[in-house]
Amino acid sequence: RRMFPTFQVKIFGMDPMADYMLLMDFVPVDDKRYRQLRVPSPPGRYAFHSSSWLVAGKADPATPGRVHYHPDSPAKGAQWMKQIVSFDKLKLTNNLLDDNGHIILNSMHRYQPRFHVVYVDPRKDSEKYAEENFKTFVFEETRFTAVTAYQNHRITQLKIASNPFAKGFRDCDPED
């Protein structure tokens, strides 16, 4: 399914006339598997509303390290810079045999999203300059635990309030 919340980035400093590819990948934060600790809740609240993550042991074998190219790639620097770039089409799966090209992650493991900018070098021997033609950006505040179902009621509510496809689950104004 699509990743939520969506990774979005504002870009500065590109050459407006040059072509760039934008892509993302995900690297494990640690070598651990996590689990939930659920505590008794007062009536009317979800059990996982007051839960926390515990280490549950060693990580599962690493998944194939796929990348997701922003579907607008390649595009000019001017195009990328003129508005926030949103990776809302990026999809995650836990299916190791996935053949839709989605990003494969282990559920209950922690990941660090990475954002890569690749300059499309017009020179004939551009392969030689591959090293200097890309740059990677890591925002530690975007780390997350992959799950098969939301483990946090507030995330569920945020999604329901903000995503038009979940309108069926709204029971009040999305502005609230």
Add this chain to the structure above:
Amino acid sequence: RRMFPTFQVKIFGMDPMADYMLLMDFVPVDDKRYRQLRVPSPPGRYAFHSSSWLVAGKADPATPGRVHYHPDSPAKGAQWMKQIVSFDKLKLTNNLLDDNGHIILNSMHRYQPRFHVVYVDPRKDSEKYAEENFKTFVFEETRFTAVTAYQNHRITQLKIASNPFAKGFRDCDPED
């Protein structure tokens, strides 16, 4: 609405590595407006099944001459040549004030679709070579009369049989 049947073309002879833009426009075939002559029909047949076109007078004022770029433009010659190129996203309207960028035509007038191939010249002063960097193709068998509703029962049936969005109107196997 989308044009039906769809204009499709198979391309040969491009430079596989060069970029091309593909586009279509429509020119009037003549300066006439047409109307239907309907003849009495046996029960169970549509009145317009056995009808024909009559000249109904001079053409209405010409519509704005818009063009439709194939949405995959620009793309490499190799990409365009590897399969049939289909202009199935092309939309026609009779609304002179249309601001969706659709092709504006006069209903009950005859049109000739034209197909244009534009070579994207990488040279700095490419504007100077505009004349030699495009080529136009006209297939007279694709001429048609624009309408606001189908005037031929067999076209209706062909559309119902071939377009997945019209499945609701099928009453037999589409293979028939």
Add this chain to the structure above:
DNA sequence: CCCTTTTCACCTAGGTGGTAAGAT
């Protein structure tokens, strides 16, 4: 009478969380 416009039920295509059943 002939054509155009509007509306509508019915599709395709695909993104939601809920829920119940399954797995470990």
Add this chain to the structure above:
DNA sequence: ATCTTACCACCTAGGTGAAAAGGG
């Protein structure tokens, strides 16, 4: 007990011709 899977009703978004309504 906890997590995963499969399915579902319910959405968005938009492409169909039929039919009714509108217009000259």
